[in-house]
Amino acid sequence: MSIDKTSCKLKSKNLQVIVNKITEATERASKGEDGVQLPDNQESITKLINNMRTYLIKDISISEEAEKSTLFQIQSTCHPFTESLSKSLGELKEQLQEEFSNSEDITETLNKLPIKPQDELFKRVFGCGQQCPFCKVPCEAGGKEHEKHHAAVHRPQGLGRYRDVATKKLVETLCTTDVHSKCKFRNTETKYEWHPYKDYMDYYPDWLIPPDSTIEASDYWKYVLVQYNERFAQEYEAKPADVPEAWRRITKEQALKGLKDAFIINNIQHTILNIFKTKQH
Ligand SMILES: [Zn+2]
Ligand SMILES: [Zn+2]
Structure with missing residues (x-):
């Protein structure tokens, strides 16, 4: 897995898939059932987060508790919040990408995997x-x-x-x-x-x-x-x-x-x- 950065390539590929999913979910979630953009107020954030939880349920499990405590901390209105979210998603992606390309300890990575390749x-x-x-x-x-x-x-x-x-x-x-x-x-x-x-x-x-x-x-x-x-x-x-x-x-x-x-x-x-x-x- 160290040869030709195979592991780095695999991780990047999966990162892209995950980022795409979150981006897609954010876009979908920022609209109501009628397909119209949610109004720019604080209540819409509740709707937005709730929608995201539903759309991503197959990939990420967000507990209701986490959802509530997140909502508690948000002081902004819906539109600037959505913008900040996609901006920090981009930053997070770049940060992870850089982490992946730095030389890594394959054994450590393998040990951290929830499913063991050898099994x-x-x-x-x-x-x-x-x-x-x-x-x-x-x-x-x-x-x-x-x-x-x-x-x-x-x-x-x-x-x-x-x-x-x-x-x-x-x-x-x-x-x-x-x-x-x-x-x-x-x-x-x-x-x-x-x-x-x-x-x-x-x-x-x-x-x-x-x-x-x-x-x-x-x-x-x-x-x-x-x-x-x-x-x-x-x-x-x-x-x-x-x-x-x-x-x-x-x-x-x-x-x-x-x-x-x-x-x-x-x-x-x-x-x-x-x-x-x-x-x-
Ligand atoms: Zn058989
Ligand atoms: Zn045979």
């Missing part, structure tokens, strides 16, 4: 608890309601224990490749009858396994299988997979890059954005 990230990675029927990658739809389970990156099916019954070798192909091929699978679900991968929905209607659009994204798992082929075989009491020669040339850097591009960076930015967007009291 949100965990929820996303943990998903809904379902796993791809072929490669066992967890569904990434999180706790949200979703029609179909899905994952951004699938992996060689051997990592999910899939093996060739005859040779006992772990299966090296990705499910995202197989669902677009003429290949067939069989397991307990199909009662060991061969079934085309492309018709996987016959058995797993809740899963959406897309075509392999981001080949590099799976580089990470291909690399993992190449590196730990023997150990997976041992653990799963199978024979090592026949990995394609091309996979052996994937470097650690490429593997990590694929993972970052497809997953971590997207996920973190998405999650942090959502946290900043979350309504704060």
